[in-house]
Amino acid sequence: MISGHEGPGTLVILANFVSPLAVDLAEESVLRQWAEQAPRKLWLTRPGDVLITPVPLSAAFRRYVFHRLGVPENSVDIITVPDTSHLPMAQALAEHGLLEPLRTLVAERPAARLLPTALDEASAVLAADLRIPVVPYETGVPSTGTLRAVAAMNTKSGFRAVARSLGLRLPHGRACTGAELGQVTDELLASHPRVVLKTDRSAGGHGLHFVSRGAPSPPSPPPLPESRWVVEEYVEHTRAVSAQGHATATRAEVAYDGEMRMSGGSFAGYCSPLEGLPARAREELTDWTRALGGHLAAEGYRGPYSLDLVCSQDGTLYALECNVRRTATTTAHAMVSRLTSAGSSAWSTGTATAVAPVSFGDAGRRLTEAGLDFQPGSSEGVLLYADRPLDGRNWRYAALARTHTRLAELEVRLAAAFGSEEL
Template sequence: MSETGPFVVFANFLSDLAVDLGEGSVLTQWAQQAPRKAWLLRPGDVLVTPVPIGREFLRYVCDLTGVPRETVTVVEVPPSGAVPLARAVRDAGLAEHVRTLAGDRGAALLPTALDASAIAFARDLGLTVHPYPTVDAAAAALKTTMLLNTKAGFREAAEHLGMRLPAGRVCRRAETEGVVRELLEDHERVVVKPDRSAGGHGLRFVSREDLRGGATLELDTVGGPEGTWVVEQCLDVAESVSIQLETTPSGTRALFSGAMRTAAGSFTGYLSPLPPSCARQADELERWGAALGRHLADHGYAGPFGVDALVDADGVAYASESNIRRTATTTPHAMVTRLTEGSPVTRPAWSVATGRARRPFDFAGALARLREHGLAFDPASGEGVVLYADAPTDGRSWRYAVIAGSTADVAERETALAGALDFEGG
């Protein structure tokens, strides 16, 4: 299909690509972000979502993107437990409805995660999988996609491609404590990672003190009783950074880079472009990303991917993982690009984060506060605050994006936003 053909935007956050399906609670939590996929919609597109999308939010998205509301369709899939979205669609009896909406228009499935269930769903409905020419081509890339979304698979590929890595070892669960003790002989602290995890889920930080006096290493259920784990030295981290790229038949190109906001190793937000404190890592990140892109293309993968890295106190970057999928920053970046096209802001800086309001707002109330304080995104200037993921269920935990001409302007607007919505700690 061409880029102008219709998409079935498939918000399959419940997927075994990034985290084992046994981790149902965290997957359900991530699925609450599905409304942000509305920013990808064009006339004629269909959005299949595992959570409801508010009418006010959808109207807000369509107003800012210029897409007539009546030209897009949203299919809300009822909860079906910790199962892939494709199965939930079938369980709800909605597969034929989606097939009818896609019609005979050369539509393509645009999944959040390229997994086996999404590929089978596309095949059943007679769709291709964007950006692959055929379903078979997408299926051929699945083995590499699944492997490079694991910590162990990434370490092996990164070593082969010449990336700098933290000292570490891959082991089975039963061997983990022994490996931890060995690495602690040379390092003050280590981080223990389940092989298939994302966003910092399941990470465990262990120091020498933690294992003194006969103490043992307690691991949770992530990865299962026989799962694979990675143990690495815990760096003295000054910045957590990433670069996002895409690989196509014409080659790999960098899309954007930035600094991740984290708490205890978990992703909490993002700022792009890279701040001055780690801007000199940009060239190395791009070299690593280009090398990984060539490797992925050689194994049939096409589409978006990212490389995460840790910058230590000496300014040295260490590759930490790859995300061979759409990530928490891919859709916000697409939104920023779309909203600033033709505006005076030619190279926008932007951030995404979550702030917790002291009292709840509905969507209209939160948007009204932004407008009252002169913070709401203005298409004419290409700057402002976007409520990019609908109203939170608690009315308080607001996901937002800030778009401005520089990172300094982004920071200034974030401070003002904290006051406008009365964020805790603001």
């Protein structure tokens, strides 16, 4: 299980979705969209913890989560950091006068540790300022060299360079500047019918542009000449898969795997564990994930990372990118492992769309009336994974069951409960 509560003491959980690690801080709209997912970090909390979030959590969601976790409602302190343009969330604490209140809370917790979503420089500086270690670093705070390596591996070009050295199979492609983008795109289109243009630092499908031969479609607005890009052949595939690894000082292991649900090239959900992968591809997935973790460990990195790939029609795997941070699936996996006695249960995440906006209470009642509401001690069911969405319609969920077949049945009933034909 990838959990921050593997050691003693309480956690200061930093939901720093606003971080330069995954995307440029100028991309304010996408950062704001990602920040709306921060309430899910409440599923990681235990009594005495502190949660730092970029968005407020409703009282209804807090009651909902704490009831299922068996955590007293007033035993977790929550600090909300207002949206701050062009500042990593860890820095925004001081900007809004919240650093001293946080310092007071930490002083009351002598064994506190910082658990950031993204291990960026600002979060490491915050931990050093608070004089608490970062989970799970043996020496307290990762070194400057480790932070540089993490930042590089969260770029498309940085990943490709390391992946080649480790022998991972990659789509044919090249890194380039914005000034070179048109020329490099044309050169790859001469050999491949379709290519993908990727901003070098991007995540979750943001910053992807698909271009076909004979139908040029450059990014709009035109990229800055000094911007960084990767252009790759588009690999025709049947599945998008991902393995989540965990690196320690002595080893790197695969914690879990699954199939990514995609929509227009963007991540839209997950289903775990992964089924039906050919034996050769399964072996490569494991070997490649461990090799990547070994490289990260040698750079001083400790903790979770993911390897994202596609599987072609003939079962061949192609590695696309890695995410060296807590990803969109780590909290869900930790939650499932915590709520079920057997950590091997099938589970999925996604979005259920209501035909009209509903409140958090109404959404919960729909699950109850459909016989889907997951309660403590249950072996299957559906959870409202995050707080009420801004539009009241697109509800993030996590579903749990003993088998994939049963999981699919629950998701069909979930769609019907929200008035949709499908999720």
